[in-house]
Amino acid sequence: MREDELFEKYGWMAERLKGVLSPVRYRHSLGVAFTSASLAMRYRTDVEKAFLAGLLHDAAKYMPNGEYLEKAAEFGLTVSDSERLSPGLLHPRIGAVLAEKEYGVTDPDVLAAIASHTTGRAGMSLLEEIVCIADYIEPLRPSLPLIDELRELAFTDIDKAVFLYAKRQIEFLKSSGRPVIDERTAETYQYYGKKTGLLEES
Ligand SMILES: [Fe+2]
Numbered sequence: 001m002r003e004d005e006l007f008e009k010y011g012w013m014a015e016r017l018k019g020v021l022s023p024v025r026y027r028h029s030l031g032v033a034f035t036s037a038s039l040a041m042r043y044r045t046d047v048e049k050a051f052l053a054g055l056l057h058d059a060a061k062y063m064p065n066g067e068y069l070e071k072a073a074e075f076g077l078t079v080s081d082s083e084r085l086s087p088g089l090l091h092p093r094i095g096a097v098l099a100e101k102e103y104g105v106t107d108p109d110v111l112a113a114i115a116s117h118t119t120g121r122a123g124m125s126l127l128e129e130i131v132c133i134a135d136y137i138e139p140l141r142p143s144l145p146l147i148d149e150l151r152e153l154a155f156t157d158i159d160k161a162v163f164l165y166a167k168r169q170i171e172f173l174k175s176s177g178r179p180v181i182d183e184r185t186a187e188t189y190q191y192y193g194k195k196t197g198l199l200e201e202s
């Protein structure tokens with residue numbers, strides 16, 4: 001596809017995102033799009049799907065907490081205890097619905113990758129893993145814990161990167177005193193811990 005055709009195809013989406021997201025969130029979305037595309041090159045999977053999923057992954061991340069719960073009800077999404085306590089956790093699944101309704105995305109692989117970022121899930125597709133990790137490691141992220149390790153690991157062993165990411169998320173949730181640890185994050189931790197053999201060592 002030619003560069004101007006690509007711009008036609010995705011330029012309006014970027015403009016629309018720019019209109020709803022904060023400037024920081026918009027720039028982060030571009031960072032995740034390009035990082036996802038880079039990881040897709042590394043793992044020889046669909047670069048365009050990775051770019052699109054990365055671009056739109058935070059399409060819903062502009063709502064106040066109450067609106068996440070309203071949208072979840074409107075879209076018929078189940079809401080777990082941890083999501084009720086931290087409604088922001090709903091932004092990936094609400095974002096997948098918005099990607100379809102407002103941005104016309106129909107590709108189920110792309111929608112799944114938007115829906116599972118943040119928490120991951122057991123048995124993610126490669127595309128889901130890519131967007132989940134790209135969200136954490138994109139170049140504009142401030143220096144988050146384990147960022148250097150995760151940036152390297154993402155390009156050498158993405159399963160290990162997902163495990164380490166989930167482990168760090170759980171440690172963060174525990175240290176911030178959350179009464180309920182998000183069950184999807186816990187599943188991601190268990191699944192990738194077993195898959196990589198790192199669970200026993202950690
Ligand atoms: Fe997000």
Ligand SMILES: [Fe+2]
Pocket residue numbers: 028032057058135
């Ligand atoms: Fe994000």
